[in-house]
Structure formats: C-alpha cells, structure tokens
Amino acid sequence: EVQLVESGGDLIKPGGSLRLSCAASGFSFSEAWMSWVRQAPGKGLEWVGRIKSIADGGTTDYAAAVKGRFSISRDDSENRLYLHMNSLKTEDTAVYYCSGHSRFWSLGYWGQGGLVTVSS
Amino acid sequence: QAVVTQEPSLTVSPGGTVTLTCGSSTGAVTSGHYPYWFQQRPGQAPRTLIYGTNNRHSWTPARFSGSLLGDKAALTLSGAQPEDEAEYFCLISYDNVYFVFGGGTKLTVL
Numbered sequence: 045e046v047q048l049v050e051s052g053g054d055l056i057k058p059g060g061s062l063r064l065s066c067a068a069s070g071f072s073f074s075e076a077w078m079s080w081v082r083q084a085p086g087k088g089l090e091w092v093g094r095i096k097s098i099a100d101g102g103t104t105d106y107a108a109a110v111k112g113r114f115s116i117s118r119d120d121s122e123n124r125l126y127l128h129m130n131s132l133k134t135e136d137t138a139v140y141y142c143s144g145h146s147r148f149w150s151l152g153y154w155g156q157g158g159l160v161t162v163s164s
Numbered sequence: 165q166a167v168v169t170q171e172p173s174l175t176v177s178p179g180g181t182v183t184l185t186c187g188s189s190t191g192a193v194t195s196g197h198y199p200y201w202f203q204q205r206p207g208q209a210p211r212t213l214i215y216g217t218n219n220r221h222s223w224t225p226a227r228f229s230g231s232l233l234g235d236k237a238a239l240t241l242s243g244a245q246p247e248d249e250a251e252y253f254c255l256i257s258y259d260n261v262y263f264v265f266g267g268g269t270k271l272t273v274l
Contacts, residue, residue: 081210089268091265105261107263108262141209143212149215149216151212151215152215155209
C-alpha cells in the first residue's frame with residue numbers, strides 16, 4: 045500500500061523557519077520525482093516546488109512565491125522528502141501536501157497534508 | 165507568470181456527461197504542457213485522475229477521460245455518479261520547470 049505521511053506542521057511566527065517531512069512507502073521513492081503543493085484555507089491548490097530523482101540530477105524547481113525562501117531536499121536512504129521553509133510570511137499559512145509517483149510524473153500519490161500556520 | 169483558467173462551476177445530471185476545460189494565458193494548451201487533472205472532495209486531499217493529457221492512474225474510474233479540445237485541455241465525465249460531486253483542478257506544466265494550477269471547477273451532480 046502506498047503511503048505518504050507529512051509531519052512537522054506547526055504554528056510559527058512571521059520570519060521564522062520550519063521543516064516539513066514526508067515519509068514515503070509502497071512505491072519506488074528513489075526513482076520518483078516529488079512535489080510539494082499547498083492550499084491556503086478556503087482557497088485552491090498552489091504548486092510549491094519539485095525535486096527530481098538523484099539519478100536525474102536531484103535538481104529542484106520552485107514557484108516564484110517561495111523561491112529563495114523555501115528549499116526541497118530528499119533522503120532516499122530513509123525514503124523521506126523535506127520542505128525547508130525560511131522567512132515565513134502570514135501568506136504561507138496553508139495545508140502542505142507532498143506528492144509523487146514515478147520518474148517525470150511528480151504528482152500522483154498524495155499525503156494527507158500538514159498544516160502550517162504563520163501568525164504572530 | 166501564466167494564468168490557468170477553469171469554469172468556476174458546472175452542474176451535471178446523474179448519468180449525464182460533462183466536460184471541464186483548462187486554458188492557459190500563454191496560448192493553446194498542448195501535449196507538451198503535460199496537463200493534469202485532480203479531484204478534491206471537501207476535507208480530503210487531492211486525488212490525481214489524469215496525467216500527461218489523457219493517462220489514467222490505476223485508481224481512476226474509466227468514466228473520466230482527458231483530452232485536448234481546441235486550444236484547451238479537457239476532462240470529460242461520462243455517466244456522472246453522485247460521488248463525483250467535488251472540486252476539480254487542472255495543472256499545466258511550463259517548460260517542465262514550473263507548474264500552475266487552475267482556480268478549480270466546482271462540479272455539482274444534481
């Protein structure tokens with residue numbers, strides 16, 4: 045059974061930092077390109093960023109809204125995906141989902157989401 | 165940044181057929197934009213229905229199909245069921261470097 049489980053969501057003050065983790069199982073994580081997607085309360089989906097497999101260079105791409113503040117990394121030995129968030133703003137408040145599937149297709153399986161609230 | 169547009173809301177009768185569309189402010193949507201379609205029910209995580217224009221996942225009901233229709237990507241639901249009432253989002257890939265979601269279509273089965 046495929047599982048993606050996010051953790052690390054929290055209430056954080058503006059300007060703070062937070063790391064989200066996503067534990068993957070049930071599929072070939074090391075080959076999969078993985079993405080983070082967020083959803084602000086009552087709003088639509090917003091793509092955050094993507095990381096390719098290490099075999100494909102492990103390169104990352106980001107949405108303009110988070111570029112320079114957020115970074116994505118992966119630990120294939122632990123089957124874990126990370127989202128490192130710095131200089132957090134109130135508008136970063138959202139449920140953050142990790143997603144992945146296979147090489148090239150980085151949006152297939154989804155986690156249940158982790159809530160990040162940025163507020164003073 | 166590109167803007168991706170969807171119908172805000174649509175209604176379909178049970179057993180009926182409906183087509184949702186997804187357009188791009190940059191011009192025609194092509195297979196090179198690798199369009200995706202997602203379903204999201206209230207309080208749940210999204211679920212990927214279609215990837216790469218017209219590819220279903222193993223969990224995607226056969227009544228959902230993806231295509232290109234004119235200059236847009238399209239999701240057609242044939243034989244709507246009550247459980248298909250949900251919000252549907254499309255996603256367009258630009259140069260396989262950044263991705264933009266549409267605003268979503270709220271589909272009512274009534």
